[in-house]
Amino acid sequence: MKIAVIVNKKKPNVEEAVAKIKNWAKANDHELAIDKPLVKGTDFLLALGGDGTMLRAVRVAGKLGIPTMGINLGGLGFLTAFPSNKLEQALDDLNHKRIRIEERMLLCIRFKNEEFTALNDATFNMSADARVLELSTYVNEQFLTRFTGDGLIVSTPTGSTAYSLAAGGPILYPGLSGMILTPICPHALSARPVVVPAQDVVTVEVGYKNPVAILTIDGQERRMIEVAEKVTISQAERTASIVMPEKMDFFQILRHKMRWGGMRNDST
Numbered sequence: 001m002k003i004a005v006i007v008n009k010k011k012p013n014v015e016e017a018v019a020k021i022k023n024w025a026k027a028n029d030h031e032l033a034i035d036k037p038l039v040k041g042t043d044f045l046l047a048l049g050g051d052g053t054m055l056r057a058v059r060v061a062g063k064l065g066i067p068t069m070g071i072n073l074g075g076l077g078f079l080t081a082f083p084s085n086k087l088e089q090a091l092d093d094l095n096h097k098r099i100r101i102e103e104r105m106l107l108c109i110r111f112k113n114e115e116f117t118a119l120n121d122a123t124f125n126m127s128a129d130a131r132v133l134e135l136s137t138y139v140n141e142q143f144l145t146r147f148t149g150d151g152l153i154v155s156t157p158t159g160s161t162a163y164s165l166a167a168g169g170p171i172l173y174p175g176l177s178g179m180i181l182t183p184i185c186p187h188a189l190s191a192r193p194v195v196v197p198a199q200d201v202v203t204v205e206v207g208y209k210n211p212v213a214i215l216t217i218d219g220q221e222r223r224m225i226e227v228a229e230k231v232t233i234s235q236a237e238r239t240a241s242i243v244m245p246e247k248m249d250f251f252q253i254l255r256h257k258m259r260w261g262g263m264r265n266d267s268t
Contacts, residue, residue, distance in 0.1 A: 001043040001095075002031045004066070006057045008049030011073035017048055017084055024091045042066050044094065044243065050074025051120075051162070055218045058119050058240045067101050069094065069243035078161045078257055079119075081244050090245075098246045104158045105177050105198060106236035109217055111225070117236050118218045120159030124204060124231075125151040125184070127212045127224070134207030137181065139200050146207065149186035154179055154202055154233050158240075161257075169193045173250060177235065198235040205230045 003025060007014060018034065025032040038045065038060055045068045047057035054070040054077075061068045070080030071087060082090040093099055107118040116122075126133045135147045155164040157172035160180055165171060169182035170193060177198035183191045196202065206213045206225050213225045225231065254260065 001028075002041055003033070003044055003046060004036070004038055004042045005032065005034045005046045005048060006053060006060065007035055008053040008073065011049050011053075013084060014048060014073055017071060017073060017087055020087055021046065021048075021091065024088075024095075028095055038064055038066065040064060044069055046071060047080065048073055049080070050077050051079045052219060054079040055119055056220060058242075059117070059218070059220060062106070062117060062238065062240055065238075065241065067241040067243050069099075078253065079158070079242070081248065081253065093246065094243070100244050100246050102174065102242045102244050103239040104174060104242050105156045106238060106240055107154070107156055107179070108234050108236040109215075110232045110234075111215060111223055112229075114223075116217045116221055117238075118159075119156065119240050120162045120218050121153050121155035121164060122231070122233055123151060123153050123163060123184075123216045124206075124225070125214045125216065126210075127214055129211045132187065132209070133213055134209050135213070136205040136207060138203040138205075139196055141201075141203070144181075144194070145191070147183045147186060147191060148188065149183055149191070151184040151213075152204065153182040153184060154204070155182065156180075161254075164193070170195070171254070175250075179233065179235075200234070202233040203230055204233070 045061045045066050047054045047070045057068045071082050072080035073084050109116045109122045133151050135152050137144045153164045157176045158174045160172040164182040167182045167184050178195050182193040215223045
């Protein structure tokens with residue numbers, strides 16, 4: 001196999017994890033490329049770090065359709081499903097194809113002449129000069145509402161356990177297709193998260209009361225949005241291929257990561 005690796009060198013125990021991967025690749029005669037540009041024909045991309053590293057890896061691998069496997073060297077890590085303390089087992093499972101590959105929905109974000117994809121979310125936040133953010137929001141060109149507060153998150157089902165969850169949004173099963181609109185600290189108690197079908201097109205326009213807003217895409221890209229400028233968000237044509245443990249379902253991951261009850265018989 002041809003294996004590529006993206007490494008977050010700031011994470012603890014990263015050198016030990018890289019050494020184990022090198023030994024595994026050598027023992028199994030796999031071709032290994034660490035922190036090098038991806039090439040066609042790569043079978044898997046390993047992301048060593050946290051969810052931020054995983055999001056960066058998905059952006060790199062997505063256009064080539066390379067499945068991405070997250071090794072969690074960080075904290076919560078919903079996307080990095082393989083813990084570092086079980087790295088040898090994870091590599092052995094990869095070797096023997098005891099894995100499953102999930103196709104996850106991506107967002108397509110268009111702003112001005114640029115187009116981005118996001119696995120988790122597109123977020124509208126206040127700039128340093130703003131006291132409040134006013135965002136007129138449309139679905140399929142029909143006016144939905146004007147969100148007033150600290151901002152707005154438009155997320156995928158995968159991103160429902162990220163920033164959207166922290167802002168009070170619902171948890172969606174990652175295999176679903178849909179977009180979650182979650183207001184951030186809204187000024188109206190009636191403002192609540194809204195879930196719309198994946199085939200819809202969401203348009204967000206910055207209100208005239210705002211100096212500028214900040215658009216952040218998966219925490220990787222940032223753009224300044226001026227008054228009356230619009231951002232359109234829809235389902236991307238392609239998906240992201242995420243490597244998951246063969247015998248671990250989403251509810252096991254939730255119980256483990258969220259520290260819910262009923263964990264006694266879980267292997268995680």
